[in-house]
Amino acid sequence: GESVGLHLPTLSVQEGDNSIINCAYSNSASDYFIWYKQESGKGPQFIIDIRSNMDKRQGQRVTVLLNKTVKHLSLQIAATQPGDSAVYFCAETFYGGATNKLIFGTGTLLAVQP
Amino acid sequence: GAGVSQSPSNKVTEKGKDVELRCDPISGHTALYWYRQSLGQGLEFLIYFQGNSAPDKSGLPSDRFSAERTGGSVSTLTIQRTQQEDSAVYLCASSLIHMTSGVSGRLDEQFFGPGTRLTVL
DSSP states (O other): OOOOEEEEEEEEEEESSOEEEEEEETTTTOOOOEEEEETTTSSSSHHHHHTTSSSEEOOOOOEEEETTTTTEEEEESSSGGGGGGGGEEEEEOTTTTTSSSOOOOOOEEEEOOO | OOOOOOOOOOEEETOOEEEEEEEEOTOOOOOOEEEEETTTOOOOEEEEEESSSBBBTTTOTTTEEEEEEEGGGGGEEESSSOOOOEEEEEEEEEESSSSSSSSSSOOOEEEEEEOEEEOOO
8 A cells, every 4th residue: 555654763963963864655656755844833844845757856955865766765954953853754646646645654753962 | 924724723622522623725725635643643634625626535534524615715624523533633734736837847835734733532
Protein backbone atom coordinates (compact mmCIF):
# COMPACT_ATOMS: atom_id res chain seq x y z
CA GLY A 1 0.00 0.00 0.00
CA GLU A 2 0.97 3.63 -0.12
CA SER A 3 3.17 4.84 2.70
CA VAL A 4 5.74 7.42 3.48
CA GLY A 5 8.07 6.82 6.38
CA LEU A 6 10.97 8.47 8.09
CA HIS A 7 14.19 6.82 9.25
CA LEU A 8 14.81 9.08 12.26
CA PRO A 9 11.98 10.20 14.50
CA THR A 10 14.24 12.62 16.43
CA LEU A 11 17.30 14.52 15.32
CA SER A 12 19.38 16.63 17.67
CA VAL A 13 21.97 18.99 16.20
CA GLN A 14 24.17 21.81 17.38
CA GLU A 15 23.40 25.34 16.27
CA GLY A 16 25.38 26.11 13.15
CA ASP A 17 25.69 22.52 12.03
CA ASN A 18 24.00 21.14 8.95
CA SER A 19 20.94 18.91 9.40
CA ILE A 20 19.81 16.08 7.20
CA ILE A 21 16.32 14.64 7.55
CA ASN A 22 15.50 11.51 5.60
CA CYS A 23 12.31 10.04 4.23
CA ALA A 24 11.41 6.86 2.37
CA TYR A 25 8.38 6.53 0.14
CA SER A 26 6.86 3.41 -1.30
CA ASN A 27 4.48 4.60 -4.01
CA SER A 28 6.44 4.65 -7.25
CA ALA A 29 3.55 6.50 -8.92
CA SER A 30 4.13 9.56 -6.75
CA ASP A 31 5.75 12.29 -8.75
CA TYR A 32 5.63 15.30 -6.49
CA PHE A 33 7.16 15.63 -3.06
CA ILE A 34 7.00 18.34 -0.44
CA TRP A 35 8.70 19.05 2.84
CA TYR A 36 6.68 20.76 5.55
CA LYS A 37 7.74 22.29 8.84
CA GLN A 38 5.37 22.23 11.77
CA GLU A 39 6.00 24.28 14.87
CA SER A 40 4.22 23.57 18.09
CA GLY A 41 0.57 24.61 17.98
CA LYS A 42 0.67 25.55 14.32
CA GLY A 43 -0.28 23.98 11.04
CA PRO A 44 2.36 22.64 8.65
CA GLN A 45 4.20 25.22 6.63
CA PHE A 46 5.57 24.59 3.14
CA ILE A 47 9.37 24.54 2.93
CA ILE A 48 10.34 23.19 -0.44
CA ASP A 49 9.06 20.87 -3.12
CA ILE A 50 10.48 18.76 -5.90
CA ARG A 51 9.08 17.04 -8.96
CA SER A 52 10.12 13.54 -9.93
CA ASN A 53 11.89 14.82 -13.04
CA MET A 54 14.46 16.46 -10.77
CA ASP A 55 16.94 14.99 -8.30
CA LYS A 56 17.90 18.15 -6.47
CA ARG A 57 16.36 21.49 -5.69
CA GLN A 58 17.73 24.30 -3.58
CA GLY A 59 16.02 27.00 -1.59
CA GLN A 60 17.20 29.41 1.03
CA ARG A 61 19.39 27.31 3.39
CA VAL A 62 17.46 24.20 2.38
CA THR A 63 18.08 21.57 -0.25
CA VAL A 64 15.87 18.64 -1.17
CA LEU A 65 17.36 15.56 -2.77
CA LEU A 66 15.31 12.90 -4.50
CA ASN A 67 16.59 9.43 -5.31
CA LYS A 68 13.91 7.65 -7.29
CA THR A 69 15.95 4.48 -7.60
CA VAL A 70 15.71 3.77 -3.90
CA LYS A 71 12.60 5.89 -3.31
CA HIS A 72 14.38 8.19 -0.89
CA LEU A 73 13.93 11.85 -0.13
CA SER A 74 16.04 14.06 2.09
CA LEU A 75 15.94 17.59 3.41
CA GLN A 76 19.21 19.34 4.14
CA ILE A 77 19.23 22.44 6.29
CA ALA A 78 22.43 24.46 6.25
CA ALA A 79 23.69 26.27 9.33
CA THR A 80 20.83 25.10 11.49
CA GLN A 81 19.36 27.77 13.74
CA PRO A 82 17.26 27.52 16.91
CA GLY A 83 14.28 28.73 14.89
CA ASP A 84 14.56 25.58 12.79
CA SER A 85 13.47 23.48 15.76
CA ALA A 86 10.20 21.86 14.70
CA VAL A 87 8.72 18.66 13.34
CA TYR A 88 9.48 18.10 9.68
CA PHE A 89 7.20 16.05 7.45
CA CYS A 90 7.73 14.75 3.98
CA ALA A 91 4.66 14.32 1.81
CA GLU A 92 4.02 12.76 -1.55
CA THR A 93 1.31 12.99 -4.13
CA PHE A 94 0.54 12.10 -7.69
CA TYR A 95 0.59 15.20 -9.84
CA GLY A 96 -2.08 14.02 -12.22
CA GLY A 97 -4.43 12.81 -9.52
CA ALA A 98 -7.93 14.08 -9.14
CA THR A 99 -7.40 15.55 -5.72
CA ASN A 100 -3.68 15.94 -5.17
CA LYS A 101 -4.23 14.73 -1.64
CA LEU A 102 -1.00 14.56 0.26
CA ILE A 103 0.31 11.39 1.89
CA PHE A 104 2.41 12.35 4.87
CA GLY A 105 5.13 10.59 6.77
CA THR A 106 5.09 10.42 10.55
CA GLY A 107 7.52 13.30 11.01
CA THR A 108 10.98 13.96 12.43
CA LEU A 109 11.51 16.19 15.41
CA LEU A 110 14.51 18.45 14.86
CA ALA A 111 15.96 19.79 18.10
CA VAL A 112 18.61 22.47 17.73
CA GLN A 113 20.97 22.76 20.69
CA PRO A 114 22.47 26.22 21.33
CA GLY B 1 -3.15 38.11 7.96
CA ALA B 2 -5.61 36.44 5.61
CA GLY B 3 -4.58 32.88 6.23
CA VAL B 4 -6.68 29.78 6.84
CA SER B 5 -8.53 30.01 10.12
CA GLN B 6 -10.14 27.26 12.14
CA SER B 7 -12.44 27.23 15.11
CA PRO B 8 -12.54 26.30 17.84
CA SER B 9 -8.83 25.97 18.56
CA ASN B 10 -9.57 23.41 21.25
CA LYS B 11 -12.61 21.25 21.83
CA VAL B 12 -13.19 18.87 24.70
CA THR B 13 -16.24 16.67 24.46
CA GLU B 14 -17.70 13.58 26.02
CA LYS B 15 -17.83 10.26 24.27
CA GLY B 16 -21.03 9.95 22.26
CA LYS B 17 -21.53 13.66 21.66
CA ASP B 18 -21.49 15.30 18.23
CA VAL B 19 -18.95 18.00 17.34
CA GLU B 20 -18.61 20.51 14.55
CA LEU B 21 -15.29 21.93 13.44
CA ARG B 22 -15.12 24.97 11.22
CA CYS B 23 -12.64 26.03 8.55
CA ASP B 24 -12.43 29.40 6.83
CA PRO B 25 -10.15 29.04 3.81
CA ILE B 26 -8.16 31.78 2.20
CA SER B 27 -10.44 33.99 0.15
CA GLY B 28 -10.53 32.90 -3.46
CA HIS B 29 -9.14 29.43 -2.84
CA THR B 30 -11.33 26.89 -4.55
CA ALA B 31 -9.74 23.72 -3.16
CA LEU B 32 -10.19 22.77 0.49
CA TYR B 33 -8.79 19.76 2.35
CA TRP B 34 -9.35 18.26 5.77
CA TYR B 35 -6.60 16.22 7.43
CA ARG B 36 -6.35 14.53 10.80
CA GLN B 37 -3.18 14.40 12.87
CA SER B 38 -3.13 11.90 15.68
CA LEU B 39 -0.55 12.15 18.47
CA GLY B 40 2.91 11.43 17.13
CA GLN B 41 1.59 10.66 13.68
CA GLY B 42 1.67 12.27 10.30
CA LEU B 43 -1.31 13.89 8.72
CA GLU B 44 -4.05 11.66 7.37
CA PHE B 45 -6.20 12.86 4.48
CA LEU B 46 -9.92 12.94 5.22
CA ILE B 47 -11.84 14.81 2.52
CA TYR B 48 -11.33 17.22 -0.37
CA PHE B 49 -13.58 19.86 -1.94
CA GLN B 50 -12.95 21.49 -5.29
CA GLY B 51 -15.36 24.12 -6.52
CA ASN B 52 -18.76 22.64 -7.29
CA SER B 53 -17.44 19.15 -7.93
CA ALA B 54 -18.46 16.22 -5.79
CA PRO B 55 -16.11 15.98 -2.82
CA ASP B 56 -13.54 13.23 -2.50
CA LYS B 57 -14.58 11.49 0.72
CA SER B 58 -12.22 8.56 0.37
CA GLY B 59 -10.30 9.39 3.53
CA LEU B 60 -13.21 9.59 5.95
CA PRO B 61 -12.64 6.81 8.51
CA SER B 62 -16.30 6.02 9.17
CA ASP B 63 -19.82 7.15 8.42
CA ARG B 64 -19.75 9.13 11.65
CA PHE B 65 -17.61 11.68 9.81
CA SER B 66 -19.09 14.10 7.31
CA ALA B 67 -18.20 17.49 5.90
CA GLU B 68 -19.88 20.26 4.05
CA ARG B 69 -18.66 23.27 2.19
CA THR B 70 -21.23 25.99 1.83
CA GLY B 71 -21.06 28.55 -0.94
CA GLY B 72 -17.66 27.31 -1.97
CA SER B 73 -16.05 28.90 1.06
CA VAL B 74 -16.50 27.89 4.70
CA SER B 75 -16.36 24.19 5.51
CA THR B 76 -17.66 22.29 8.52
CA LEU B 77 -16.41 18.87 9.56
CA THR B 78 -18.94 17.01 11.70
CA ILE B 79 -18.17 14.01 13.84
CA GLN B 80 -21.20 12.22 15.23
CA ARG B 81 -21.19 10.04 18.34
CA THR B 82 -17.56 10.82 19.04
CA GLN B 83 -15.25 8.08 20.25
CA GLN B 84 -12.00 8.38 22.16
CA GLU B 85 -10.03 7.35 19.08
CA ASP B 86 -11.35 10.47 17.36
CA SER B 87 -9.09 12.55 19.61
CA ALA B 88 -6.62 14.30 17.32
CA VAL B 89 -5.77 17.62 15.74
CA TYR B 90 -7.96 18.32 12.74
CA LEU B 91 -6.27 20.47 10.14
CA CYS B 92 -7.79 22.29 7.23
CA ALA B 93 -5.87 23.44 4.17
CA SER B 94 -6.82 25.41 1.10
CA SER B 95 -5.19 26.00 -2.24
CA LEU B 96 -5.95 28.27 -5.14
CA ILE B 97 -6.73 25.41 -7.48
CA HIS B 98 -5.62 21.82 -7.49
CA MET B 99 -3.83 21.88 -10.79
CA THR B 100 -0.55 23.61 -11.28
CA SER B 101 0.02 26.15 -13.98
CA GLY B 102 2.59 23.76 -15.33
CA VAL B 103 5.15 26.49 -15.83
CA SER B 104 7.22 25.92 -12.73
CA GLY B 105 6.00 22.42 -12.12
CA ARG B 106 4.95 23.43 -8.67
CA LEU B 107 1.69 22.14 -7.41
CA ASP B 108 -0.51 24.84 -6.01
CA GLU B 109 0.55 25.11 -2.42
CA GLN B 110 -1.76 23.92 0.30
CA PHE B 111 -1.92 26.49 3.07
CA PHE B 112 -2.75 25.00 6.43
CA GLY B 113 -4.74 26.44 9.29
CA PRO B 114 -3.62 26.10 12.92
CA GLY B 115 -5.92 23.15 13.51
CA THR B 116 -8.56 22.22 16.06
CA ARG B 117 -7.41 19.99 18.89
CA LEU B 118 -10.24 17.60 19.70
CA THR B 119 -10.21 15.66 22.94
CA VAL B 120 -12.88 13.04 23.53
CA LEU B 121 -13.17 12.00 27.16
